[in-house]
Amino acid sequence: MFNKLCERVYDQRRAMSAEVPGSIPGGRMQAPVVKWYDISLPRRHSSVLFTFFVAFIDSLRLMFKCDRVPFYHLRVVKLHGVVSFFIMQLEEAVRDDVAEWRAGGPAWGGLDHLLRNAGPLSTDLNPEAADATQTFLRQHCKILIIGAGGLGCELLKDVALSGFRHINVIDLDTIDVSNLNRQFLFTEADIGKSKAHVAAQYINSRIPGCRVVPHHANIMSFDAQFYQQFNIVIAGLDSVEARRWLNAMLVSLVQFNPDGSVDRSSVIPLIDGGTEGFQGQARIIYPRFTSCFECTLSLFPPQQNYPFCTIANTPRLPEHCIEYAHVILWDKLKPFGDVKLNMDNAEHTKWLYETAKARSEHFGIQGVTLRLTQGVAKNIIPAVASTNAIVAAACANEALKMISAIAANMDNYMMYNGKSGVYTYTYKNEKKPDCPVCGTPQPKTFQVSPKDSLAEFLEQIAIDPDIRSKKPFLRSSTGKTIYASTSPLREATQSNLKKKLGELITSGTELTLADKDLPFIRTLIINYK
Amino acid sequence: MAHRAAQQPQQPQQQRRYDRQLRIWGDAGQSALRAASLCAISATAAAAEAIKNLVLPAIGALTLVDGTDLRQLPPTAHFFLSSPQRPHNRAHALVAALHALNSDVRTSFIPHHAHEFIDSVSAAYAFVLRFSLVLVADMPASHTLVRFLSQAAFRANVPLVLLRCHGMIGYLRVQAPTLCVLNARQDDLPPDLCIHAPFSHLQALADATDLNAISDTTQLTHVPFVIILTKALQLFRAQNDQKLPASPQQNKLFENIVRSLRPSHCPADALNFEEALKRSNLRLCYSQVNHIPPSVQAVLSHPNADPRTSTAFSVQLESPNHHHVFPQIVHYTKPRPAAHRIAEQQARFWLIAAAVNMFVNEAGRLPVRGSLPDMTADTESYLNLQRIYSEKAHKDAKRVLHFVHAIVDERGLDLDVDDALVISFCTNVHAIRVHSTSSISDELDDWNVDAFKEAAMLEGGLDPSGTGKASPYYPILRAVDLFHRANGRYPGSDTVVKDNDIALMHGYVATVKEQLGLQSNTGLWRHETEEMVRYANTELHNVAAFMGGIAAQEITKILTQQFVPLDNTLIVNMAEQSSITFAA
Incomplete structure (x- = not known):
């Protein structure tokens, strides 16, 4: 049963049940509390002491210039003793929350009922550990939600109503009016503000005892130590690149025992959701045990690009005109000087729309609209509240089942399609033995013509289903840098782009490929046809 | 009216706010959603989630019916009801919270339990006539209220959606005597290129293109494959008695003709000739001659689409025969009269379908x-090619429009039909559908045993081994309803007598198994039955959110008349995450 794999979660739950059978833990829980409590405090317990405490933390926040002040920082400034007094107060607050969901208590009845009543199909459930599980869920389990967008808003609500209390959320975006048709934690008054902050505040104000800590940042700006603190990560991301990075990060956290077996306590499950229109998917990635995101990269085909000669010479569709304005004319005409096109900038969007429109009129092509222009240039994915709700609920449900064992987890991928009736299909995605992230990758051989230019070869590795490297750094086995897409070597290798492969390398050469957006290094073998 | 509103461009602010969903169902779908009026009975967590997912995309109007006093309930983990300043009535409190999410939606509520004022089929009939769709949450299908609503809604042709959650199990049922789909949006349909029966302009264009006379290879490699195939097919027909390729051998022959059309000075890897070859398997390229897809044929041969005898061109609903007094609807926001009903949209649908029939x-x-x-x-x-196709389409649509007017005049109908609606109907004519479901009230007594068995068999649900199946829970839910009717509560809801409940439930499940002819398989569904007793009447938020999401999506599909609605029962098992659908 899949559940049994979740040892990291289970070990902690079992430890709880051994230490505190049926009782509410007291001050001995301080150690994990010190590690986990962040600056977001339960507002309804705002006594004078708490007000003081919050002010104290806020000043630290200013001092460290960061949103989040982990308590190890406090240790650094040798204030640990002072802090522990306040932590006692926090514990008090937590105890109030605990009283509400205890057996016999009215709230959270559904979960508590299922925790205390086992059935023939809930084989991993130990009803005697019900209190311990509740304690673990509400006091010690730490969950990270990635993205506070369409899925993120739903996920935050779902995990908070499932009983998770220590929630972190990362999102680097700000709120836009086009989010409001589904991202229900935001209102018109919030437009322009940080998604993570507004979402966290909303949840904290609605769910008693909930402590959502927001991070207005890129996921890549956090290190392994940050990710290591969580018991479960749920991702609601719309970018394949971000998911590849996150997946590789969580796989890299897995430790091995001296005998080579996986140290299960180091494994952090990743639950990943995605939607497009009326379709979506939810999956569980249990690093090193199940297939990882990279194993099944081919499920996410690369974005389709229009051939250059079509958009330049024989445009037929309105999309061709938009793409020409987007890819060619922006760089050529520099309408706003030497700045990058920003589709969130109304002036930029207007210029692009008008330029594409003029081009389409020149050719007599119909159908260039503002909506289509935004869709093409921004690669907008259609999105609606209902699909987000469905996929997020499936993800949050898997997280709750992992922690509580009230029912078995799915194994391990569910696809959803609501376009024709309601269709869901759950199946097991298999591990790829040569996965570059969680398997043993083999060198990848490319059969190319020596007459191909390096630029053409780079296009090939950009769309190769296994590799998809857009910012490559290529070095040959002889130590020669063939190409670097970033400075300072970029300037030195730029001239190679036009050269034929035959001039640069011999057949059978091994190339090492690195990419700053990719979480791994691959070996490529070039064979000439 | 939906089609007229579609002509008015929406405010730029609205366009931006709803941009991501307009890319799914378009302006016409949005207008239909804006014109709809939804009634939700019982504001449970699952219903609240469903409604939330309809308020956000801006359904037109919402009326919530719930008499529950929140002070009588234990404080529960309800996202929208956690504000301490909330009103005491559950419907009122939820409407207030949802209004804050989107003030574009007109909201109202009735602070009474529905069964207090819907006490007969005729009362239910008078009630459902006010709405585009009725959603009923967490009520056993055997509840008398559900029976009244089901019979009334079936007669009034108002879609009815039933939503239930029990522990890890979710149930969704759609009831609608007829559902007309304007655009099923199935992207796997082949394009309609008329190569098999070229209309005059296409034929003229093909005739005017002499491939061998084009000396410029750039020009030659840019002749659209449609022209190449039209010419090739003409040649094939000339050699084969005017017939189309019908066998694999003839397909080979046809492919050779396509190949032979490539002039010697044309590069061998010319993309347009490759495209022509790829599509020379004509089934991939166009439907057979004059072939009408079965789903479209089902619409055209429906009695409602008969130009002479159809009675569906006007909204002919009997008025309620008694005058029923309902509790006053409390309008949270300013009401706007005239709820737009599915029946009105459907009159136009059938009129245009009849005109297409004549075409x-x-x-x-x-x-x-x-x-x-x-x-x-x-x-x-x-x-050039695009122009001749669109001119032809326009000409055909004009002809259909002519037939529409002819029917309106001949039958003396009081129904105005917008040109744009007819044109968009014809543009998507391959994707029109009609669906009908059985009535929930009928299902209680006489259900579709064969459809269930087929769906359960496919899932492995008739095999006692294995876990994580969804299908066993349909018969078990029927048993739950039997239990509920006899005991006035759900099995497992009183933990003291849990073992007794299990024994009783095994008995009820055995009754259902008898209806299925499966009584001899004693081990079948035992574990699932015990799980169901364990689940009792618990409502887990994630299950409510999942089912609420699906309910909202189904309601959106019905109201926008786009995509293909659920036919008609969905069972979800959120342990191991599985689901089945079947026509109950």
Whole structure:
């Protein structure tokens, strides 16, 4: 049963049940509390002491210039003793929350009922550990939600109503009016503000005892130590690149025992959701045990690009005109000087729309609209509240089942399609033995013509289903840098782009490929046809 | 009216706010959603989630019926009801919270339990007539209220959606005597290029293109494959008694003709000839001659689409025969009269379908849709081709419009039909559908045993081994309803007598198994039955959110008349995450 794999979660739950059978833990829980409590405090317990405490933390926040002040920082400034007094107060607050969901208590009845009543199909459930599980869920389990967008808003609500209390959320975006048709934690008054902050505040104000800590940042700006603190990560991301990075990060956290077996306590499950229109998917990635995101990269085909000669010479569709304005004319005409096109900038969007429109009129092509222009240039994915709700609920449900064992987890991928009736299909995605992230990758051989230019070869590795490297750094086995897409070597290798492969390398050469957006290094073998 | 509103461009602010969903169902879908009025009975967590997912995309109006006093309930983990300043009535409190999410939605509530004022089929009939769709949450299908609503809604042709959650199990049932779909949006349909029966302009264009006379290879490699195939098919027919390729051998022959059309000075890897070859398997390229897809044929041969005898061109609903007094609806926001009903949309649907019928009788084929997929071609020849297709489509639509007017005049109908609606109907004529479901009230007594068994068999649900199946929970839910009717509570809801409940439930499940002819398989569904008793009447938020999401999506599909609705029962098992659907 899949559940049994979740040892990291289970070990902690079992430890709880051994230490505190049926009782509410007291001050001995301080150690994990010190590690986990962040600056977001339960507002309804705002006594004078708490007000003081919050002010104290806020000043630290200013001092460290960061949103989040982990308590190890406090240790650094040798204030640990002072802090522990306040932590006692926090514990008090937590105890109030605990009283509400205890057996016999009215709230959270559904979960508590299922925790205390086992059935023939809930084989991993130990009803005697019900209190311990509740304690673990509400006091010690730490969950990270990635993205506070369409899925993120739903996920935050779902995990908070499932009983998770220590929630972190990362999102680097700000709120836009086009989010409001589904991202229900935001209102018109919030437009322009940080998604993570507004979402966290909303949840904290609605769910008693909930402590959502927001991070207005890129996921890549956090290190392994940050990710290591969580018991479960749920991702609601719309970018394949971000998911590849996150997946590789969580796989890299897995430790091995001296005998080579996986140290299960180091494994952090990743639950990943995605939607497009009326379709979506939810999956569980249990690093090193199940297939990882990279194993099944081919499920996410690369974005389709229009051939250059079509958009330049024989445009037929309105999309061709938009793409020409987007890819060619922006760089050529520099309408706003030497700045990058920003589709969130109304002036930029207007210029692009008008330029594409003029081009389409020149050719007599119909159908260039503002909506289509935004869709093409921004690669907008259609999105609606209902699909987000469905996929997020499936993800949050898997997280709750992992922690509580009230029912078995799915194994391990569910696809959803609501376009024709309601269709869901759950199946097991298999591990790829040569996965570059969680398997043993083999060198990848490319059969190319020596007459191909390096630029053409780079296009090939950009769309190769296994590799998809857009910012490559290529070095040959002889130590020669063939190409670097970033400075300072970029300037030195730029001239190679036009050269034929035959001039640069011999057949059978091994190339090492690195990419700053990719979480791994691959070996490529070039064979000439 | 939906189609007229579709003509008015929405405010730029609205366009931006709803941009991501407009990319799914378009302006016409949004207008239909804005015109709809939803009634939700019982504001449970699952219903609240469903409604939330309809308020956000801006359904037109919402009326919530719930008499629960929140002070009588234990404080529960309800996202929208956690504010301490909330009103005491559950419907009122939820409406207030949802209004804050989107003030574009007109909201109102009735602070009474529905069964207090809907006490007969005729009362239910008078009630459902006010709405586009009725959603009933967490009520056993056997509840008398559900029976009244089901019979009334079936007669009034108001879609009814039933939503239930028990522990890890979710249930969704759609009831609608007829559902008309304007655009099923199935993207796997082949394009309609009329290569098999080229209309005059296409034939003229093909005739005017002499491939061998084009000396410029750039120009030659940009002749659209449609022209190449039209010419090739003409040659094939000339050699084969005017027939189309019908066997694999003839297909080979046809492919050779396509190949032979490539002039010797044309590069061998010319993309347009490759495209022509790829599509020379004609089934991939177009439907057979004058072929009307079965789903479209089902619409056209429906009695409602008969131009002479159909009674569906006007909204002919009997008025309620008694005067029923309902509790006053409390309007949270300013009301706007005239809830737009599915029946009104459908009158137009059937009228245009009847006109298409007349068109098919005359032309022997469906109207040309007029859309052209992208293909290798230079700008000018592509646009030229696109123009002749769209002109042809326009001409066909005009003819259909003519038939619409003819029917309106002949039958003396008081129904105005917008030109744009007819044109969009013809453009998507391959994607029109009609669906009908059985009534929930009938299902209680006489259900579709064969459909269930087939769906359960496919899932492995008739096999006692294995876990994580969804299908066993349909018969078990029927048993739950039997239990509920006899005991007035759900099995497992009183933990003291849990073992007794299990024994009783095994008995009820045995009764259902008898209806299925499965009584001899004693081990079947035992574990699932015990799980169901364990689940009792618990409502887990994630299950409510999942089912609420699906309910909202189904309601959106019905109200926008787009995509294909659920037919008609969905069972979800959120342990191990599985689901089945079947026509109960």
